[in-house]
Amino acid sequence: MSDDALELNDGDEQDLYEHLRVVVDKGQSLLRIDKFLMHRIENASRNRIQNAIESESVLVNNKPVKSSYKVKPEDVISVVLPHPPRDTEVYPENIPLDIRYEDDDVLLVNKPAGMVVHPGYNNYHGTLVNALVYHFNQLPQLPGNDGRPGLVHRIDKDTSGLLLISKNERSMTYLAKQFFDHTITRKYLALVWGDLAEDGTVTGYIGRSLRDRKVMAIYDDETKGKWAVTHYRVLERFGYVTLIECQLETGRTHQIRAHMKHIGHPLFSDAMYGGDKILKGTIFNKYRQFIENCFELMPRQALHAQTLGFKHPTKKEYMHFEAELPADFAAVLEKWRAYAKQ
Template identity: 45%
Template sequence: MDIYNLAVEKEDVGTRIDVFVSENFDDISRSGVQKLIEQGHITVNEKNIKSNYKLRDKDIIKVEIPEPVEIEILPEDIPLDILYEDNDVIVINKPQGMVVHPAPGHYSGTLVNALMYHCKGELSGINGVMRPGIVHRIDKDTSGVIMAAKNNMAHQSLALQLAEHSITRKYNAIVFNKLKEDEGTIDAPIGRHPEDRKKMCVRDKNSRHAVTHYRVIEHLGKYDLIEAQLETGRTHQIRVHMSYIGHPLLGDEVYGKRKQPFSTKGQVLHARVLGFVHPRTGEYMEFESELPEYFKKLIEKLKQIQTS
């Protein structure tokens, strides 16, 4: 069991204990913190408290993190749309609705389960048993190109390219409201939302540098079809940035409107282009996935509405 002691500063006085702790632990959600409090693993001044306890100056918070229960992740024979594969890397066209790696509530049916079956265990182990081979991820409801590493050498090379922002990542999205400029750059730091740990937001405190370049491909009445290119790769970056400038993604109920005008099964976002330097050969390789049918049909529907 890991034990941490946190001291309350003046600026944190009045903050709920569950919010404060979740902000200090990136891998523990607010609901996870609340469970730890219920189980007596989080105390203030060595006393049990409730989740709504508000911090006081000089409070000492003790956080006990129990050893995780190991979950067995099993290979599953799930068809994969493979764009490229060799002994080092595999590039997949992920369908909308597929979760990339196992997490609470999703221990089967993920891309990892499928990769474990297809690659017969030949995946990098750098990210542990829950995410073998996974170098980067895209959201469940985002479709498109994603790469995985078959060994640690490849994983380290690709991870370094991601850190250096040298990997090409271009997305297509449909956003609300016609953009005033046909292209632009959003340079705004992104961090965990202070009140909702499942969300990210633009904020100065506890955030990381984030840059998105965008250009309008086509105006579709009240909507725009855009290309967004990532310079950095923060969680939900395109969704957060476009919402921040007043153009949330169509179908995005988290960062946009709760009531959406069309049934889209999530945000209309497609990872279209992925380019990287091959870890072994040093050759630049680029892969493209055409827009899926759900995306094409929505564009046609918006065109029809525009001309009617």
């Protein structure tokens, strides 16, 4: 597959990349698509290609097809997968994992805040993927599993909560398609600055900020970003901050953090988006000390991936999981509850 992968859909949690795009020659005779791709994709077995087709990761003219589809002249064939081509070796590390569910197809992990999901610039060790590679290497070899984990979505380093991992290629493509179609249920708990009056929805095109490439900004222009939708529901009010539940319709990088900043309610203690300062409240020293104590308790954005629901790749049943708030988030909430009562 091409090294020039095209990112199709990225997310706080999800990226799909176009690994291959082929425009069929005008003189091409009719040929089954699985046979056609065997000659186009290096080291790919027919069974592997058929799994991808079954999971609707092979598109012809932007539509999924069956293995029996006959390729026609000038068809545009694309293969989408949830990861870019890997060009670096990931080494196993014996890092404890909080596993909430596991079977032959999937693994559900409750990631702690502070853990990077996958190796990258300045983070080549100690990541969730390093831990997963170790964990998978200790498992019996499964058919179709090369011993390496399949990430189908991500959450930020300092966001805690549930992450879904595939254990074989078939489940990986099946789950990735659900993320691509936005049929996965994802709900987050977030503590935001300000008193939100009512439930709502935030939309806009998310793209890199022109002032700081590390930060995402919201634009009205579709050429500057990717469409993103976040629904939020008020759970608890504390006067100067509000606890909300966010449900993602799309999964873009920093989506909740950028969306809440955009509407004037940055996440509490989110340094990257301006939430690590006193944005609401009084000028009294006692209040300032209270906020600083909260920041010290939770020196990261107040965001937790609490709920994850998906259709199981083999059982074809809907599965639903929830992860309790981690200790730092729970402690800060208790402090705000006590303060609000005063």
